[in-house]
Amino acid sequence: xxxxxxxxxxxxxxxxxxxxxxxxxxxxxxxxxxxxxxxxxxxxxxxxxxxxxxxxxxxxxxxxxxxxxxxxxxxxxxxxxxxxxxxxxxxxxxxxxxxxxxxxxxxxxxxxxxxxxxxxxxxxxxxxxxxxxxxxxxxxxxxxxxxxxxxxxxxxxxxxxxxxxxxxxxxxxxxxxxxxxxxxxxxxxxxxxxxxxxxxxxxxxxxxxxxxxxxxxxxxxxxxxxxxxxxxxxxxxxxxxxxxxxxxxxxxxxxxxxxxxxxxxxxxxxxxxxxxxxxxxxxxxxxxxxxxxxxxxxxxxxxxxxxxxxxxxxxxxxxxxxxxxxxxxxxxxxxxxxxxxxxxxxxxxxxxxxxxxxxxxxxxxxxxxxxxxxxxxxxxxxxxxxxxxxxxxxxxxxxxxxxxx
Amino acid sequence: xxxxxxxxxxxxxxxxxxxxxxxxxxxxxxxxxxxxxxxxxxxxxxxxxxxxxxxxxxxxxxxxxxxxxxxxxxxxxxxxxxxxxxxxxxxxxxxxxxxxxxxxxxxxxxxxxxxxxxxxxxxxxxxxxxxxxxxxxxxxxxxxxx
Ligand SMILES: Cc1ncc(COP(=O)(O)O)c(C=O)c1O
Numbered sequence: 001x002x003x004x005x006x007x008x009x010x011x012x013x014x015x016x017x018x019x020x021x022x023x024x025x026x027x028x029x030x031x032x033x034x035x036x037x038x039x040x041x042x043x044x045x046x047x048x049x050x051x052x053x054x055x056x057x058x059x060x061x062x063x064x065x066x067x068x069x070x071x072x073x074x075x076x077x078x079x080x081x082x083x084x085x086x087x088x089x090x091x092x093x094x095x096x097x098x099x100x101x102x103x104x105x106x107x108x109x110x111x112x113x114x115x116x117x118x119x120x121x122x123x124x125x126x127x128x129x130x131x132x133x134x135x136x137x138x139x140x141x142x143x144x145x146x147x148x149x150x151x152x153x154x155x156x157x158x159x160x161x162x163x164x165x166x167x168x169x170x171x172x173x174x175x176x177x178x179x180x181x182x183x184x185x186x187x188x189x190x191x192x193x194x195x196x197x198x199x200x201x202x203x204x205x206x207x208x209x210x211x212x213x214x215x216x217x218x219x220x221x222x223x224x225x226x227x228x229x230x231x232x233x234x235x236x237x238x239x240x241x242x243x244x245x246x247x248x249x250x251x252x253x254x255x256x257x258x259x260x261x262x263x264x265x266x267x268x269x270x271x272x273x274x275x276x277x278x279x280x281x282x283x284x285x286x287x288x289x290x291x292x293x294x295x296x297x298x299x300x301x302x303x304x305x306x307x308x309x310x311x312x313x314x315x316x317x318x319x320x321x322x323x324x325x326x327x328x329x330x331x332x333x334x335x336x337x338x339x340x341x342x343x344x345x346x347x348x349x350x351x352x353x354x355x356x357x358x359x360x361x362x363x364x365x366x367x368x369x370x371x372x373x374x375x376x377x378x379x380x381x382x383x384x385x386x387x388x389x390x391x392x393x394x395x396x397x398x399x400x401x402x403x404x405x
Numbered sequence: 406x407x408x409x410x411x412x413x414x415x416x417x418x419x420x421x422x423x424x425x426x427x428x429x430x431x432x433x434x435x436x437x438x439x440x441x442x443x444x445x446x447x448x449x450x451x452x453x454x455x456x457x458x459x460x461x462x463x464x465x466x467x468x469x470x471x472x473x474x475x476x477x478x479x480x481x482x483x484x485x486x487x488x489x490x491x492x493x494x495x496x497x498x499x500x501x502x503x504x505x506x507x508x509x510x511x512x513x514x515x516x517x518x519x520x521x522x523x524x525x526x527x528x529x530x531x532x533x534x535x536x537x538x539x540x541x542x543x544x545x546x547x548x549x550x551x
Contacts, residue, residue, distance in 0.1 A: 340493075341469055341491050341492040341493065342468070343466075343468040343469040343491070343492035343494070343495060344444075344492050344493050344494050344495075346468070347492075347494050347495075348440065348494075351436050351440065358468055359468040373469075373491060374468065374469075398437070402437055402440055402441060402444070403444070403493075405441060
């Protein structure tokens with residue numbers, strides 16, 4: 001097997017030729033798109049643009065075929081049992097909103113409990129909160145241990161409260177920690193709960209296998225998997241998707257409409273009201289097809305190498321407070337400079353053309369737990385190089401020097 | 406600490422910034438030098454004590470929080486401000502903003518064009534750079550006092 005050639009891999013991203021001066025370490029926010037994805041999207045608009053599932057004309061049939069082919073690509077990538085278990089939506093946020101809204105009343109009744117964790121992204125907190133408040137459903141939260149890992153003992157104890165739904169992230173978007181999802185799903189199922197996995201950060205780390213993981217729902221966004229923005233996937237088992245009340249209603253999702261009664265269309269259309277993001281789905285499918293030609297083991301190895309180099313370099317800089325663990329880490333490092341506000345550090349990195357995110361990363365409950373005002377987050381992707389790592393380290397050193405002068 | 410004391414401490418600091426630091430920033434030979442001065446600016450302004458940081462004074466940026474206190478001297482129709490921020494660079498930039506507007510009359514404050522002023526000082530990139538850093542929110546809060 002030839003070794004992973006990062007330069008060759010990187011060349012497929014036009015962005016880096018356009019912005020050669022930047023070190024991009026904000027991959028957990030969004031990733032860059034390889035040329036094949038950009039071309040697939042452009043080609044659709046240039047050659048095939050038409051609405052799907054509508055007109056009788058051949059162009060529409062062609063567009064529909066491409067769109068459904070994209071569903072097929074996603075379904076086989078995540079090993080869904082049925083095509084209709086892949087629902088296209090605008091992203092992880094939309095998917096989680098659909099699940100939270102959709103389970104109320106049909107599954108969740110007043111007085112029921114659901115279980116979340118301390119390190120969830122707001123997208124996996126606020127939709128639940130919004131609907132749980134209205135329906136009188138109680139939210140419990142799994143705490144963290146002192147090394148910022150999920151407290152599995154507390155998790156098992158909280159499962160004894162018999163939550164009807166358990167929802168947690170595959171990988172923390174702040175800390176990068178990989179959660180023991182298989183074990184968590186199994187425990188939750190044994191306790192009789194519906195399981196929701198927020199795969200927004202997980203999807204790019206590892207190709208998930210729905211039938212093996214056996215969760216009820218898994219959600220992700222295309223733009224964090226080398227795909228376009230505005231497209232995402234809500235995967236659900238047929239039985240569970242059927243229980244969801246659609247959050248959006250309108251065209252395409254109905255079977256018959258009268259002002260007396262409306263009956264809904266079958267899956268997946270029941271949960272895809274309105275014109276979908278056709279080009280987005282095609283772009284995501286192109287990203288997945290492209291990704292499948294690359295050996296993921298090599299990518300994981302490469303990212304581990306970057307992480308190791310980064311951690312090594314960090315220990316040599318005075319006064320760095322690292323929040324992320326270096327083990328079970330998918331390539332995200334949250335850190336602070338001692339007694340400095342992360343906004344200052346980020347600005348000094350920005351001046352040196354190092355793109356990182358700072359703040360609370362849409363995870364305020366996690367930061368109140370960590371008792372820090374926020375953090376700098378450096379997130380690595382397969383197209384990052386050792387040179388990127390070293391430039392970031394040098395820039396951090398420079399920032400520390402200016403801040404502590 | 407009272408608002409009067411804070412106002413009294415802020416005034417000479419702003420004068421000092423206006424007379425010395427602004428030229429130093431303009432003459433800075435590289436970005437590092439510029440930022441070193443910016444961070445010193447923040448330190449010159451007195452900090453608002455935690456107890457006084459009431460929720461209604463909060464000016465929220467995406468990444469850091471800042472606080473603004475306002476005093477309108479009715480007799481002279483002049484506006485005076487005190488501000489603080491969690492982040493030092495932002496506080497430095499806000500300090501510059503403050504030396505431009507502190508002591509203005511209502512009419513002057515209403516007319517004041519921060520974009521134009523920051524442009525003259527070659528600081529405009531900091532304003533447009535990010536909705537997150539809270540500078541614009543602070544500028545709006547100051548303007549809303551007139
Ligand atoms: C763990 C996690 N969940 C959900 C989301 C929301 O994703 P999107 O904004 O693409 O809907 C993100 C994005 O940052 C995330 O990291």
